[in-house]
């Protein structure tokens with residue numbers, strides 16, 4: 105990869121996108137291991153809770169709200185939820201480190217490709233999108249939401265007197281959903297970070313126009329397909345409008361145009 109970016113063909117940019125995508129898949133696979141480990145631990149906590157306080161694999165809402173003991177005046181369910189939150193938090197904490205690593209690698213790839221030495225400080229603090237959030241704010245917002253879902257699932261399980269098996273099934277389903285959300289988050293943030301970097305780098309290099317490219321498998325995408333090949337001035341570079349990501353999991357990219 106000593107080829108100068110000025111001689112890059114469409115295929116070279118395609119390969120670059122592919123290698124950045126691969127980076128994200130590598131880190132994602134580790135994050136998914138953290139999430140699955142945390143799921144196993146959470147399921148074990150729930151089983152323990154049902155075995156301890158339940159009758160015939162059912163814990164009533166009333167039982168769940170009783171105090172742990174006459175000495176420990178915390179409600180049983182509060183103790184369970186605390187440990188679940190901690191387990192989930194540990195997984196997200198560990199994922200955050202991998203995410204940060206991914207962002208660093210992506211920025212380095214972009215800078216190396218365009219032979220740019222360094223950009224602004226706090227490079228991993230890239231904000232983008234209509235909510236103007238950092239990737240880690242989105243990650244922690246998701247964690248908050250996931251925890252709320254689990255909380256509601258458990259409470260509803262007690263109130264409706266669901267059997268342990270059904271409760272575990274529901275928790276498993278939630279984790280499938282969380283995995284999808286994490287996958288989408290990593291994919292979309294990867295694309296956004298590269299897109300933000302290109303805008304910065306193109307400006308720095310004095311490039312005036314850029315071209316929008318769609319991945320071969322996205323050409324048929326209703327949203328991105330019509331964008332393929334469009335040329336814009338750098339001043340019009342706007343993520344979600346004239347620059348990727350246009351939608352979650354978007355894998356489109358921009359290339360510099362030289363006169």
Ligand SMILES: [Zn+2]
Nearest residue numbers: 328354355356
């Ligand atoms: Zn796209």
